[in-house]
Amino acid sequence: MADIAAQAGVSISTVSKVLHGRSDVSAKTRGKVQRLLGQHGYTLPGRHEQPGGLVEFVINELDNPWAVELIRGAEDALQAEGFGMVVSAVHRRSNLARRWLDNLTSRGSLGAILAISELSAEQERELGQLGIPFVEVQPSADQGPDVPSVGSTSWNGGFTATRHLIELGHRRIAMITGPAHRLTSRARLDGYRAALDQAGLEVDPTLIRHGDYSHEPSYQHALELLDRPDRPTAVFAGNDLQALGTYRAARRLGLRVPEDLSVVGFDDLPFAQWVAPTLTTVRQPLANMAAVAARMLVQLINGQEPETLRVELATSLVVRASTAPVSPHFPDRGQA
């Protein structure tokens, strides 16, 4: 143990703490010590084999259909590993995040999956000090290379969706996306721009709108975009709810999807197959993202080093009935 303490640059008592699975060691130190212990032939008790071990799942709001996809994926993976999952909503309020951190300590949770779009630097430091590993799902801000995270290939999704519309002959393609400061929105928008660039099409900034990924604002944005004489012939929406808001605006203005307007969404939530017309959308494997995050977290809890700390799962375009070749009559109809 003295050897390992020396190699890790920590005290013998710290090595002992790690050996006994105590939680008052930082995740980084624990990881280092556990790796050395492993190299020296020690078998570490798998902490997750203690029955009833807890992991936290934290999200901002529980009011949307993708929350249940993430919960399902994380719960499924954690249950298979013998963990219980405590679900908390923090509603973007720092006092709730504070209380969550206090409660997490009292209940002895071993790790956290963070599906919240913003984690303050202070909260992150605190988790580190508590020695509680965490993994972010779909982080909205870049937390640096050391912060474990699982996302999806947002840029590629934006690129593929836009290229699909270009291949159908669309030239005026609008985008209604999420908040400008969120990385996922930014990546989808950059993918959209890249596809237009590659096709030699100019990016018209008046065709780009930032909503908040919910229904009502996207409906308003779509109404404005579609009520112009030079209206777009296609809308790429930053998520499926925004696509439904676009459907509603089109109906309100008497435009038919896909005859008068093509619409592409993002997420492929179950309802995308149930609406009329069925929605062409970029599939984001939400449940699988949460499951991968959960398994990565279990590795960290057990002191194993994940192969990579940052994972992006592939998105894929699912073509359904909401996209069609641009109408040959469009110039007339658009200017009518």
Added chain:
Amino acid sequence: MADIAAQAGVSISTVSKVLHGRSDVSAKTRGKVQRLLGQHGYTLPGRHEQPGGLVEFVINELDNPWAVELIRGAEDALQAEGFGMVVSAVHRRSNLARRWLDNLTSRGSLGAILAISELSAEQERELGQLGIPFVEVQPSADQGPDVPSVGSTSWNGGFTATRHLIELGHRRIAMITGPAHRLTSRARLDGYRAALDQAGLEVDPTLIRHGDYSHEPSYQHALELLDRPDRPTAVFAGNDLQALGTYRAARRLGLRVPEDLSVVGFDDLPFAQWVAPTLTTVRQPLANMAAVAARMLVQLINGQEPETLRVELATSLVVRASTAPVSPHFPDRGQA
């Protein structure tokens, strides 16, 4: 303490256990002792004031939009009371329910909200023996008057929905509902029958179909119902997903909603407002039902007696665009 033990008919050590908040006392005994202690002026430590106390939320599947409504309501109420909520899906598999019961004990959970449609008598007895109070949300089977539960007025919802269609002039009204053995399905169906009876209309058993509350089977049922020469002019669906399945079948057969077919759903999930046409549906306050169950559970954990052990929250009809007066041309069109 000896007095209280004598009055409660238990040992002094049991009274002591209750005073110290130990969990190895049955819920029934604990309740009795706590009431007597309260009458004798003892102030009981509110167990939920211990930070990080845990409560279980158990559901069969996390793959549907009402799961997130229930989780949201329960989490919100429990967070306000200082509890953490562990979410588990048992997928109707007894080995998972078994594992959940084992884990619940290890993590020292103080109570459980059961949103699973079937709880075996054995599991229920086991929870009782562990002294862990539980409340059922929308129970699908009658567990007897002693089992605390929160539901909604399903019969009344079925009655109101059907009467709305009758008032619009519909006479051939089909119902696509959930499994026949579930109480909620049965109550909705009985409400439908009662409304028809009251209007002097005959119940046509060939117009009643049992699905499983999911999309695909309801689509198949609706296709069969709507493809008959004597097709119904209205469908009352047992939930909103089944209503969407009915929309899809109508589109497939070239029937317009609501001109050719009126449709009523049940639940009022968020998407009911976003689909076209917007869905007339029976609003069931899912999040509130789970919140009421959570608060009732906290009372039971604290040894308080809820005013009533069985609560049904009111449902209400939300009229939107999917229902309209029956078409005067119907007889011709129906037989065409």
